[in-house]
Amino acid sequence: MSKKLKIVTIGGGSSYTPELAEGLILRQDRLDIKEWWLVDIDAGKEKLEIVGEMARRQVKAAGLDWEVHLTTDRTLALKDADFVTTQFRVGQLDARIRDERIPSKYHSLGQETNGAGGIFKAFRTIPVILDIINDMKELCPDAWLINFTNPAGMVTEAAIKVGGWKKTIGLCNVPIGSTRMNNTAMGYDGQDVLFHKYAGLNHFHWHRVWDKDGSEVTNKLIETIYNPESDFLKDHEVKNIMLVGYNYEQLKSLGIIPCAYHRYYYMSEDMLEGTLADYEKGETRAEVVKRTEAELFELYKDPHLDYKPEQLALRGGAHYSDAACEVIASIVNDSRTVMVVSTQNNGTITDLPYDSIVEVSSVITAHGAEPFNWGSFPAGARGQLQLMKSMEELVIEAAVKGDYGKAIEAFTVNPLINSGSHMMDMLNEMLVANKDYLPQFKETIAKLEQEGVTYIPQ
Amino acid sequence: MSKKLKIVTIGGGSSYTPELAEGLILRQDRLDIKEWWLVDIDAGKEKLEIVGEMARRQVKAAGLDWEVHLTTDRTLALKDADFVTTQFRVGQLDARIRDERIPSKYHSLGQETNGAGGIFKAFRTIPVILDIINDMKELCPDAWLINFTNPAGMVTEAAIKVGGWKKTIGLCNVPIGSTRMNNTAMGYDGQDVLFHKYAGLNHFHWHRVWDKDGSEVTNKLIETIYNPESDFLKDHEVKNIMLVGYNYEQLKSLGIIPCAYHRYYYMSEDMLEGTLADYEKGETRAEVVKRTEAELFELYKDPHLDYKPEQLALRGGAHYSDAACEVIASIVNDSRTVMVVSTQNNGTITDLPYDSIVEVSSVITAHGAEPFNWGSFPAGARGQLQLMKSMEELVIEAAVKGDYGKAIEAFTVNPLINSGSHMMDMLNEMLVANKDYLPQFKETIAKLEQEGVTYIPQ
Amino acid sequence: MSKKLKIVTIGGGSSYTPELAEGLILRQDRLDIKEWWLVDIDAGKEKLEIVGEMARRQVKAAGLDWEVHLTTDRTLALKDADFVTTQFRVGQLDARIRDERIPSKYHSLGQETNGAGGIFKAFRTIPVILDIINDMKELCPDAWLINFTNPAGMVTEAAIKVGGWKKTIGLCNVPIGSTRMNNTAMGYDGQDVLFHKYAGLNHFHWHRVWDKDGSEVTNKLIETIYNPESDFLKDHEVKNIMLVGYNYEQLKSLGIIPCAYHRYYYMSEDMLEGTLADYEKGETRAEVVKRTEAELFELYKDPHLDYKPEQLALRGGAHYSDAACEVIASIVNDSRTVMVVSTQNNGTITDLPYDSIVEVSSVITAHGAEPFNWGSFPAGARGQLQLMKSMEELVIEAAVKGDYGKAIEAFTVNPLINSGSHMMDMLNEMLVANKDYLPQFKETIAKLEQEGVTYIPQ
Amino acid sequence: MSKKLKIVTIGGGSSYTPELAEGLILRQDRLDIKEWWLVDIDAGKEKLEIVGEMARRQVKAAGLDWEVHLTTDRTLALKDADFVTTQFRVGQLDARIRDERIPSKYHSLGQETNGAGGIFKAFRTIPVILDIINDMKELCPDAWLINFTNPAGMVTEAAIKVGGWKKTIGLCNVPIGSTRMNNTAMGYDGQDVLFHKYAGLNHFHWHRVWDKDGSEVTNKLIETIYNPESDFLKDHEVKNIMLVGYNYEQLKSLGIIPCAYHRYYYMSEDMLEGTLADYEKGETRAEVVKRTEAELFELYKDPHLDYKPEQLALRGGAHYSDAACEVIASIVNDSRTVMVVSTQNNGTITDLPYDSIVEVSSVITAHGAEPFNWGSFPAGARGQLQLMKSMEELVIEAAVKGDYGKAIEAFTVNPLINSGSHMMDMLNEMLVANKDYLPQFKETIAKLEQEGVTYIPQ
Numbered sequence A, B, C, D: 001m002s003k004k005l006k007i008v009t010i011g012g013g014s015s016y017t018p019e020l021a022e023g024l025i026l027r028q029d030r031l032d033i034k035e036w037w038l039v040d041i042d043a044g045k046e047k048l049e050i051v052g053e054m055a056r057r058q059v060k061a062a063g064l065d066w067e068v069h070l071t072t073d074r075t076l077a078l079k080d081a082d083f084v085t086t087q088f089r090v091g092q093l094d095a096r097i098r099d100e101r102i103p104s105k106y107h108s109l110g111q112e113t114n115g116a117g118g119i120f121k122a123f124r125t126i127p128v129i130l131d132i133i134n135d136m137k138e139l140c141p142d143a144w145l146i147n148f149t150n151p152a153g154m155v156t157e158a159a160i161k162v163g164g165w166k167k168t169i170g171l172c173n174v175p176i177g178s179t180r181m182n183n184t185a186m187g188y189d190g191q192d193v194l195f196h197k198y199a200g201l202n203h204f205h206w207h208r209v210w211d212k213d214g215s216e217v218t219n220k221l222i223e224t225i226y227n228p229e230s231d232f233l234k235d236h237e238v239k240n241i242m243l244v245g246y247n248y249e250q251l252k253s254l255g256i257i258p259c260a261y262h263r264y265y266y267m268s269e270d271m272l273e274g275t276l277a278d279y280e281k282g283e284t285r286a287e288v289v290k291r292t293e294a295e296l297f298e299l300y301k302d303p304h305l306d307y308k309p310e311q312l313a314l315r316g317g318a319h320y321s322d323a324a325c326e327v328i329a330s331i332v333n334d335s336r337t338v339m340v341v342s343t344q345n346n347g348t349i350t351d352l353p354y355d356s357i358v359e360v361s362s363v364i365t366a367h368g369a370e371p372f373n374w375g376s377f378p379a380g381a382r383g384q385l386q387l388m389k390s391m392e393e394l395v396i397e398a399a400v401k402g403d404y405g406k407a408i409e410a411f412t413v414n415p416l417i418n419s420g421s422h423m424m425d426m427l428n429e430m431l432v433a434n435k436d437y438l439p440q441f442k443e444t445i446a447k448l449e450q451e452g453v454t455y456i457p458q
Helices: A017-026 A042-061 A074-078 A092-105 A116-139 A152-162 A174-185 A218-226 A232-236 A248-254 A260-266 A268-280 A285-300 A310-315 A320-333 A379-401 A404-413 A421-433 A439-450 B017-026 B042-061 B074-078 B092-105 B116-139 B152-162 B174-185 B218-226 B232-236 B248-254 B260-266 B268-280 B285-300 B310-315 B320-333 B379-401 B404-413 B421-433 B439-450 C017-026 C042-061 C074-078 C092-105 C116-139 C152-162 C174-185 C218-226 C232-236 C248-254 C260-266 C268-280 C285-300 C310-315 C320-333 C379-401 C404-413 C421-433 C439-450 D017-026 D042-061 D074-078 D092-105 D116-139 D152-162 D174-185 D218-226 D232-236 D248-254 D260-266 D268-280 D285-300 D310-315 D320-333 D379-401 D404-413 D421-433 D439-450
Strands: A005-010 A033-039 A067-071 A083-086 A144-147 A168-171 A195-201 A204-210 A337-344 A357-365 A368-371 B005-010 B033-039 B067-071 B083-086 B144-147 B168-171 B195-201 B204-210 B337-344 B357-365 B368-371 C005-010 C033-039 C067-071 C083-086 C144-147 C168-171 C195-201 C204-210 C337-344 C357-365 C368-371 D005-010 D033-039 D067-071 D083-086 D144-147 D168-171 D195-201 D204-210 D337-344 D357-365 D368-371
Touching (some): A033 A074, A083 A116, A083 A320, A092 A285, A116 A144, A116 A421, A144 A320, A168 A357, A174 A204, A174 A232, A204 A218, A204 A357, A218 A232, A218 A248, A320 A337, A320 A357, A337 A368, A379 A439, A404 A421, A404 B248, B005 B074, B017 B042, B017 B320, B042 B285, B083 B320, B092 B116, B092 B421, B116 B144, B116 B421, B116 B439, B144 B152, B152 B337, B152 B379, B168 B320, B174 B195, B195 B379, B204 B357, B204 B379, B218 B248, B320 B337, B404 B421, B421 B439, C005 C074, C017 C033, C017 C320, C033 C074, C067 C074, C083 C116, C092 C116, C092 C268, C092 C421, C116 C421, C152 C168, C152 C337, C168 C320, C168 C357, C174 C204, C195 C379, C204 C357, C218 C232, C218 C248, C320 C337, C379 C404, C379 D379, C404 D379, C421 D268, D005 D017, D033 D074, D042 D285, D074 D116, D116 D144, D116 D152, D116 D379, D116 D404, D144 D152, D144 D320, D152 D168, D152 D337, D152 D357, D152 D379, D168 D320, D174 D232, D204 D218, D204 D379, D260 D268, D379 D404, D404 D421
Parallel strands (some): A005 A083, A033 A067, C005 C033, C005 C083
Antiparallel strands (some): A168 A337, A357 A368, C168 C337, C357 C368, D195 D204, D195 D357
8 A cells, every 4th residue: 555546536526526535534544545536527517616625625624635636627637547436427417317207208117227217328328438448548557447327337347348448346335235234134233244145237136145153044134124014124225216115925935135226127017106106296316316416516515514414315325435435445455345346247147148247246355356156046036137138238239339229129128118119219219319418329310300209308 | 660650639629630630641651650549638528529520530531541539538548659749728718818818907918828828828737748747657658749738838848847758849830930931031932942040939039041042131031021111021920919010120130030929029018009909809819719719610510521621720820730740750750850849958049058948940850859059149139038038947936836936936027027016916816817727826826815816807 | 053163172282182073073963163273382283283184084084074273373273262172281291290200209199180290280280271261361252161181170260260261161081981880880881871960079079879760879889889899890990090999888888979089088008009119110190191192193193094093092081072072062052961060169069168169960051050959068078078179279379379388288288198398398399390380480499499409300 | 153062073083183183272262162073983993092182182281171072983973063074084094005006007197186096085985975974964964064085176076966965165285385385485474465366176276366466476476486497396385296397388378376286287297207216116105104194193192292293294284174173263253264165166167067066265154165256267277177077077976876987987088097908907906906995886896806807916
């Protein structure tokens, strides 16, 4: 830990930045930071300045001499960086609103990770991450890329497989939440006693759990948490997903614990009904988040606020930034912390292609993530997992090449989208609606517009 | 071809039997038959006699001395059999009507192979096929089992993997139809010139095609058949599936040709709409077939009719029996005919488990099916294929053990069923409605009934 | 079969050419040949003319109007070719003599395919086949490459994987011989009744056999042919391998039939002893072949000889050229003949890498080889097969890059070479001895010479 | 760590027991032992008593109240055991002497793990481990089996796959030695700083190493340790293997570090020469060990000796017992120590069968070993690894069934044995020589004796 670090955060104007600041400050003994650069685009400059000043106040309050730089010049920031974290959102929250509202119109789930919305988020994000990598190849060829831009799994797969940036680690906060919840459920509130093994894809993983006496407690946890007669879940589940219980007998039969996002796949009709109700009320997740963020930025403007405000927890996505800071500290110190990250499969999950990106329990060393072997899944998880990976591959190919055919294929196999002619209408409207952010689909969009496809905001 | 053959047909009272008779007669030079036994259950005795007399007339008209035996005593028939063909339907067409109408009530596709209906058909059929195999082990341990009872893929997998009957071959008529259609589309009407390679699962396979000059014509066929401006499909597609066009750009991008049943997966919303419309009119496929069959049996009663009537073609499933006869003749004569059959994977499709049953182009030899190697699928087909196989495994496990949890898992991952709480209602109602045919689920059904679940015929 | 064919034979001055001529003439009804080009290098010009005139006499005697061109200008010949067959030998038979005599000095098997000699033959040959492919890319981009230059498996793998020439088929005569022998052993002399399935690598494959009644006769064949009390083998085994019996109980236990070359692996000490005895007498296989060839060329000079002389059979390698002609005729006519060829694995043998080249029973269609699926091998064959494939990969990498380290690795893992310090001496002497034919190893050889390594002919 | 432990050591009369005692005592804070049972057979009773008294003195000197029981009644010992460690040697050192001397007579390597000697050690040991497991199923169904009887990999595979005892962990001291050596080579003498990842089979594994700054130092270690100009190896390599340097360029090209035992495979001729020289002098490893052990037992008899004597280090196999104690302590305390153990593959090494036993870096938890994923090997290691695994499978099958054919197959594919007719003589003599310890081969041995095969001690 001799070298002084330069950390760069792309999408630095995000409302999450104060959490990131807090996470870094919390690890000040393990992180000898010289410079922290917050980068954003011109459109985000105002937010960048608000949140950047906030971060400076936090650093100062901690009595640290870290330099906090704010810039819209990415190349300036990237020069000689040691770590690049990414938390940007192409098209900002308005794009997410479209991602969620257009599918609702077609009675389909938008869902910003794996639904139709997630596919479009990937279409907008992947070309940008590849641009960033191109800059990094020139400006900081040895830097680590810590991605927590969603859909984190696909963005990480694009970075590693298409961009060729091996030193990429993708992050998600979901496993942190369930690990805590499980410890609580077993009577270890606030401690990290249980041995967890997670495997799958981002927002599509399962886990098994063992107690310190060697007994597997996976089934016991299912009974404690998902028994329909228990109130446990209501009190402990993550905040940014609608609370729907699972079919208890299904989980008992499956024998491994799904993640919070599996509700979209295991209880899709119920989730769709809830989503459509929110849509009717103008309360899609994106709309709610947009209001929360506006309030957060008002708070951040307060020149006396020098700590992460409690309201940020409502934003959802708690622990995301904390996870990023822990990955950085583990790499710098070869700490060998066990974390759940998106990394190269290399046979960890034998049901998936060798060169895929998977989200798995790993030891974080100075040379990156070393995953625990998982092996294969039972049939009740295996096929859907393989389907999701195939969909991710189609989305990435479509995103990189602007390939309309692959986009249709991705929509067709996505289990949250009903295939058929209405699906084509939805896809086409979403393409036109995202016109400004999808240069790779320029010709297709022009053709669709010529054929009369228009985006009608609802 | 020295030994005189004994062929046994379980479900001999089926309306298909005259086609089977015709197929056997057509191959009289390659099949030296001594006895043909038609077996059915007591409830089907009347049909058995009608259709059995019809078969006798056909044999006689051909000037053959084959003995046609009719019996409801399966063990009598199986003794020393060389070939056992299975075409039975547990619960008869009324069960199929329930398979289709109950899901429709829940806005879900019944579909007698892979939808909710297909799952229940598997639940009813698999225990019976395992019973038959138990008899065969004792009575005709060297016989071939030629299965064309649907869902043919799952029934064949159960026979081989659970029943341990290696000498099982599963059959489907769909590839015969598409092979003919493709030859026609390339200008070889009535000929079999093109080289076809099929791979996948029953009712869920794709194919590639080459012309006699070595050029691959798969894309050309997609253009000829599935171009929305072409009328070709309308004139040539199989009769027992609603005619819905595919998304042309999807097929172009996929680069392999789906089977007729892929409509349920690629155009699921359109297919559902059509199915619900039929449901409203009381014209589900099962109801239509029931009427057609009643008419057929009226015809069969005619003591002067000694050839397959043209009306049978309307029944759907043309070529099924013909395929069975060709398999038998190829085995007997080591003919090495190329056919598409359900057989052990053994690595033929590398995306699927080694010990799975797959439906693939094979050479039929005296020792069984020798499949052409296929390898792996492109992403646009791979994931769904893997999902379907995992669903099949869940269905088989549920069917064999009467495992309610596995049944829920199967329903949950099935892409034609929307998961969630309504799904549970549908599953439960279907279990109760099938009470008479699911002894393995006896306890579950009793519990459901106690909880107030009832079947309300619509 | 409308287009008139242009066939090019690289290494046209080979003593095999009359057999090739005979094979083509035999298939005159299926091959509408316009031009047949025999190509050789300057050093082989005299032989080319002798054998070329011989071929012209054969064609004339058959009453055909095919043009037989002789040239040392490869590019002239390749222009617009339809088929390119390769049977060249870099360094001619003197190189093979070195390949066999140097290892003998180190008490090691030379063996022109998989032993140390075979490795050096690959080192000399692979760069040339890649050169030929480079020419073909420009001059005849749609031509088929039919390779029967040894080591045929590695040369084919280099052509397809390194050269990128997908339309390559590798050939071997060994399966033709064993198929005939097996038919004879089962009482079908001169017929092709049995169903054979071969799989493995060139000169390292096994097969299973079924009779026309469907019974597997693999064990029966082992008993008939390899029972130590039987004389069958002595009378029927291929001529160019020393006759050593197998350990009968091993084959019985293995349950699949090895190829003739497995003697080198299953009976390595005995084979080595015999080889060393030949070496002492100056009768290594290469030396014997050299004398036979000299006699053959004397015969070929006879201006009245217009048919393949019987003495050619003594040369060994019977059926090689015939196999090549059959592959060509099958491609031209989409004949779907079953042959054993080297082609892409694609999962045919699940124990080997997907992109490997394997030698397997295939149907030869107009678009190339369609292998029968094989699956996995029993342990007694699996591990050695996987070892051999890894060795082939190392050899190809060494051959392409001139990589000394990979050459050492290949020698180390080769089961016919004892690893250690003597092995290094042997490798080094062979490198120096092959100086003129290994431009890719130029620097390594220079360094070795500087260190005092010399080739001392024995 | 609430429960008081009962530990049972089968082969308790071994000269290693004092090291085991030392290892347990060293971990007294983590191991709350009530009873330690040392079990041996009648023939080993004298040794058991000597070494048992020694262990009691060690325990007493440490001021512990552990009960040390000595018995020849295995069932008495196993009752309610928590851990069973196995370090027995069927046929004692005289059997090992035969294992090494008979092969030498045939100019072949005996080698007590993977050579002909190792195969026979497996033949003698596997039936006994399966017997022990049968007792455990009844007497201590929840106990862990910690095996360090050689050949440890095959014995562990037999215990898990044939015996069905999932809670088995196999141990080897080799990785402990190389991990220490590598740390020393990088300047971390006495520390454990480097991140090691090992994978392969027992006595046939490789490793990669990373420094705490994240840089891979595998190549640097090869340069430091295996450069022929360096003396490092001479000073640090394990003591029980003859010191022969590797071909440096091979290791550089391979890019991963082999284990000490790879000398037998990479430098087989040199190792054979050394072994034969020892054989001539009556100084095979077994003979040397026998003398060392006799001296050790003289020391152990001293009623004042209550600590492990230094001479034990000369015995070879240092750290073996220590490793066993660390595994036990890690399981009891859920310590999650990183160790290299033999455990189920489950896809950890994708080149090997899923259900194989492999030796890999793992975290030792309360529920057993959780291996780090490895993935696939480069060609220079992959094929030999796969070959060795196939050989292990053949050996286990032969050992369990007494299958002579599988024994021949195992000998044939073993790369340390030259195949052929001499091999058959060697195998047959070894079978006869081991007559007293191979009940499963009783019939084969009787037949061989009838045919005149005799064991002639050399």
